[in-house]
Amino acid sequence: MNIPSGTSTNSPTREMLEDLERVLIAFMRKHRITHEQYRAATQILVDTIKDGEESLLYDVFFEAESTDIGNRYRDGSPEAIEGPFYVPGAPELKAPYVMPMRAGERGDVLFFIGTVKDTNGKPIAAAELDVWQADAEGLYANIHPNIPLWNLRGRLKTDGNGEFTLRTIVPPPYEIPKNGPTGRVLKILGRHYYRPAHLHAKLRHPQFKEMTSQIYFMGGQYLDSDVANAVRDGLVAELKLHDSAANLNARGLSKPYFTIRYDFVLAPSVPNVVGQRTVAQ
Numbered sequence: 584m585n586i587p588s589g590t591s592t593n594s595p596t597r598e599m600l601e602d603l604e605r606v607l608i609a610f611m612r613k614h615r616i617t618h619e620q621y622r623a624a625t626q627i628l629v630d631t632i633k634d635g636e637e638s639l640l641y642d643v644f645f646e647a648e649s650t651d652i653g654n655r656y657r658d659g660s661p662e663a664i665e666g667p668f669y670v671p672g673a674p675e676l677k678a679p680y681v682m683p684m685r686a687g688e689r690g691d692v693l694f695f696i697g698t699v700k701d702t703n704g705k706p707i708a709a710a711e712l713d714v715w716q717a718d719a720e721g722l723y724a725n726i727h728p729n730i731p732l733w734n735l736r737g738r739l740k741t742d743g744n745g746e747f748t749l750r751t752i753v754p755p756p757y758e759i760p761k762n763g764p765t766g767r768v769l770k771i772l773g774r775h776y777y778r779p780a781h782l783h784a785k786l787r788h789p790q791f792k793e794m795t796s797q798i799y800f801m802g803g804q805y806l807d808s809d810v811a812n813a814v815r816d817g818l819v820a821e822l823k824l825h826d827s828a829a830n831l832n833a834r835g836l837s838k839p840y841f842t843i844r845y846d847f848v849l850a851p852s853v854p855n856v857v858g859q860r861t862v863a864q
């Protein structure tokens with residue numbers, strides 16, 4: 584919620600804040616929240632900041648709902664949660680695109696292949712993909728210590744046909760930090776701490792709306808029980824194994840590798856009012 588700094592009288596933000604206050608007070612009455620419980624709850628929020636989880640706690644519980652709401656009102660492929668681990672300013676890669684990685688980076692080779700098109704099916708050249716993912720241990724650079732800055736984070740562009748290919752590694756299912764306040768809340772709820780394996784991407788082009796996506800691997804573990812409840816049908820793609828000698832030769836590889844294909848559709852930056860999607864559709 585973007586809270587304006589000046590005082591406002593009848594703004595939508597004010598209406599939302601008043602509604603939020605009403606909902607929370609009704610909740611307190613319903614559950615007869617004592618002062619002790621109230622303080623325990625505020626302490627959880629204080630602890631998120633102490634433990635660097637100020638985004639994690641809310642993202643796990645609420646971010647997917649906000650992307651669902653947004654997707655009802657936009658064209659193009661569905662948006663997905665950003666999660667707490669996006670870092671702007673990843674290196675601009677040069678074609679042929681290979682994710683920045685350590686010598687001997689663990690994990691099976693993966694080619695992330697796809698296209699970026701507009702809502703009429705016309706390829707978009709020079710669209711930027713800003714991709715980030717966990718390593719084979721399920722750890723993100725810039726977030727977890729001892730991983731080189733920008734490891735498995737990079738920006739690339741579609742070619743003249745709106746196509747891209749990025750060589751990287753297959754990420755594993757990801758266990759969110761469980762020793763802080765977010766983990767304590769999940770433990771009380773009796774939930775596990777896993778997200779299914781995924782690749783993150785932000786897509787940008789001056790003439791289109793920026794979008795945040797996340798691609799999951801068909802058949803992967805935790806697709807049905809994602810701790811962040813963020814998997815949606817339109818975001819799951821098939822992970823294909825390639826192990827024939829001909830394929831390996833063509834890619835210059837000695838071990839089997841995987842491909843995943845996803846075709847992104849970007850909505851125009853200025854919505855076409857006539858064609859705009861509505862809730863009723």
Ligand code: DHB
Pocket residue numbers: 639640642643646664665666667668757759778811
């Ligand atoms: C969350 C999302 C992620 O993509 C991730 O890697 C970790 C946590 C989240 O929603 O909390």
Ligand code: FE
Pocket residue numbers: 666668757781783
């Ligand atoms: Fe993630």
